[in-house]
Amino acid sequence: xxxxxxxxxxxxxxxxxxxxxxxxxxxxxxxxxxxxxxxxxxxxxxxxxxxxxxxxxxxxxxxxxxxxxxxxxxxxxxxxxxxxxxxxxxxxxxxxxxxxxxxxxxxxxxxxxxxxxxxxxxxxxxxxxxxxxxxxxxxxxxxxxxxxxxxxxxxxxxxxxxxxxxxxxxxxxxxxxxxxxxxxxxxxxxxxxxxxxxxxxxxxxxxxxxxxxxxxxxxxxxxxxxxxxxxxxxxxxxxxxxxxxxxxxxxxxxxxxxxxxxxxxxxxxxxxxxxxxx
Numbered sequence: 665x666x667x668x669x670x671x672x673x674x675x676x677x678x679x680x681x682x683x684x685x686x687x688x689x690x691x692x693x694x695x696x697x698x699x700x701x702x703x704x705x706x707x708x709x710x711x712x713x714x715x716x717x718x719x720x721x722x723x724x725x726x727x728x729x730x731x732x733x734x735x736x737x738x739x740x741x742x743x744x745x746x747x748x749x750x751x752x753x754x755x756x757x758x759x760x761x762x763x764x765x766x767x768x769x770x771x772x773x774x775x776x777x778x779x780x781x782x783x784x785x786x787x788x789x790x791x792x793x794x795x796x797x798x799x800x801x802x803x804x805x806x807x808x809x810x811x812x813x814x815x816x817x818x819x820x821x822x823x824x825x826x827x828x829x830x831x832x833x834x835x836x837x838x839x840x841x842x843x844x845x846x847x848x849x850x851x852x853x854x855x856x857x858x859x860x861x862x863x864x865x866x867x868x869x870x871x872x873x874x875x876x877x878x879x880x881x882x883x884x885x886x887x888x889x890x891x892x893x894x895x896x897x898x899x900x901x902x903x904x905x906x907x908x909x910x911x912x913x914x915x916x917x918x919x920x921x922x923x924x925x926x927x928x929x930x931x932x933x934x935x936x937x938x939x940x941x942x
Contacts, residue, residue: 677724680720686898691719804937878900
């Protein structure tokens with residue numbers, strides 16, 4: 665699902681953009697001085713979201729720099745330089761100006777930014793993203809719910825056609841066997857028995873029953889409070905498609921085949937929508 669959030673706190677401005685993805689992907693753009701903050705921010709996203717591509721942009725105002733002095737290192741450096749001066753016979757002792765040239769050895773600079781402000785801005789941006797995703801998710805769930813009703817209708821229609829198609833299959837198989845074995849002298853009772861066996865192998869009642877169970881589970885998922893159903897719904901749709909493929913391979917009756925094709929079309933439409941759910 666898509667979403668956008670932005671916030672400014674203290675010296676920080678944070679923008680978070682979310683796009684559809686089957687997996688959880690994150691891309692961060694942080695100032696060099698804040699690179700160590702990427703892992704904590706990643707963990708916050710992982711706690712809140714299961715899917716989606718997240719692009720995080722952090723910019724920072726130029727803040728004050730706090731300089732700290734390591735007096736011990738400064739004294740050691742001065743003593744070392746003074747000792748070297750005496751060994752070389754240099755008359756003048758090291759001056760403060762000469763020490764400042766080597767300041768990196770005993771001075772350190774730290775950012776004056778308040779990192780708590782960064783987290784506050786990040787949390788607020790994510791909250792905005794989550795609100796947008798939830799709104800979009802409700803719309804998608806309504807669409808899926810409507811398509812699930814279409815699947816239920818098609819499944820019921822195929823169930824109602826079963827007795828008619830079973831009889832048609834028996835007659836078709838019997839006619840084929842009669843044509844093939846006309847000269848073999850096989851009696852009508854044997855032909856009817858073989859036709860019944862073949863028709864039973866083509867029976868789709870079991871697949872239709874499993875589809876009913878899957879659709880009931882889907883409705884519970886959509887109407888439930890769990891907001892992370894994307895992966896589970898993916899698996900359920902795979903099972904529905906598998907049952908529909910089996911029905912298509914078992915029966916050649918046009919009335920059922922036509923509904924089976926419609927069924928698979930709706931499953932694919934739901935699958936495309938489900939990829940947008942986390």
